[in-house]
Amino acid sequence: MTDNLALVAHAKEDVRVEALPEPQPAADEAVVEIAYGGICGSDLHYWLHGAAGQSILREPMVLGHEIVGTVRAAAADGTGPAAGTRVAVHPATEIDDGSAPYPADRPNLSPAGTYLGSAARMPHTAGAFARRVALPARMLRPIPDGLDLRLAALAEPAAVAWHGVGQAGDVAGRRVLVIGTGPIGALAIAVARHHGASEVIATDLHEHPRALATRLGATAMDATDAAGIAAVHADVVIESSGTVPGLAAAISGARRGGTVVMLGLQRAGDIAVPMATAITRELTLVGSFRFTDELDDVLAALADGSLDAGAVISHELRIEEGLRALEVARDASVSSKVLLSFSAADDDRGADA
Incomplete structure (x- = not known):
């Protein structure tokens, strides 16, 4: 068996590829052989800054929450998918600690909820950038037949985008502006x-993401074209840059009466x-979280x-x-x-796509 290599954040600018012990699953956990993991902005923040927002790295933590793979050992309690299931x-794990109320149908807003690869709490919630990990069976979603694992690796970030677009309501037949094409x-x-x-x-500062936006069927604009952006008059704006200029x-x-997510x-x-602009245009400003x-x-x-x-995979x-x-x-x-591909080193899938 190959070493259980993992990507582990130890401190600011200190991320290491190191071998972990083999996972020891609890009764409600399955052992999953990870095939692919997508690098998220939060992984980059832990590497570059030792923190992602207010989640500060205080102990070594395996990174990664955008993962797909194959169940190698099903949960001993009989829950979740069988061995061999992709x-x-x-x-996410919903935790209601009673500190703040939240809607029952929106578990992403649970006040004490945890997320794989997060330093929000002590001990940290380990991520899954490793060849073999033990994960709660309730987290596992079977991948439909015909969908390859590489493309399925987009499922978690695409779900974030799906939720965000959904926060604007029905966008069918509407003009949508996306700020930031990461x-x-x-x-x-x-x-x-x-x-x-x-x-x-879609807007961005760089040519590469603007070209990607075009491949995905959008009209691309330079993010510095303030006059051009103001002339869009979008029904719905998805602010995805996470920057102050991007929100402005x-x-x-946004058109008058429009929605900004x-x-x-x-x-x-x-x-x-x-x-003042948001008020006089009667804009609806709505947040989106996971x-x-x-x-x-x-x-x-x-x-x-x-x-x-x-095409989003580069x-x-x-x-x-x-x-x-x-x-x-x-x-x-x-x-x-x-x-990241977690296949053995003699597998030829690791070249740049």
Whole structure:
């Protein structure tokens, strides 16, 4: 058996590829052989800053929550999929600790909820960037026949985008503006197209993501074209850059009576926002945080081809090249979604895609 290599964050600018002990599952956990993992912005933040927002790294933590693989040992308590089942992973755990009320149908808002690969709590919630991991059986979602694991690796971030677009209501027949065409913004384009938007316009600072937006069926704009963005008059704006200028651009690009979905996570603390414009245009500003059960819809749409998102994958590197993969993923001018492959080193799937 190959070493159980994993990508582990130890501190700011200290991420290592190292071998872990074999997983020892609890009764309600299955052992999953991970095939692919997508690098997320939060993984980059733990590497570059030792923190993702207010989640500060205080002990070594395996990164990664965008993962797919195959069940090698089913949960001993009989729950979840059988051995041999290909699965995607819903990385959230709902925890109601009584500290704050939240809607029962929105478990993503549970006040004490955890997420794979998160340093929000002590002990940290380990991620799944490893060849073999033990995961709660309730997290596992069978992948439909005909959907390959590589494409299925987009399911978790696509579910984030699906939830975000859904926060605007029905977008069929509407003009949608996406601010920021990183991986989530690119997937928001694909989701908006899937949901029947009449037109999608997308902005970014770099040529590579603008070219990707065009491949996904959007009209691409330079994010510095303030006059052009203001002239869009979008029915729905998906702000996915998570930047203060991006939020200002989103408000500027919305038509009167339009909706702005704040999908990109802004920095902590107060930020300057053109609220007078939002008020006088009677804009609806709505937040979007992770997702609930959209993962199942995404898997079905990827499987039947109605969600055309494969172009979002820009690179694939083996786990042995984990540090290089982080370097590639941090450069938005050359990459979109970067995948880690956890196959053995003699497998030829690890070349850049």
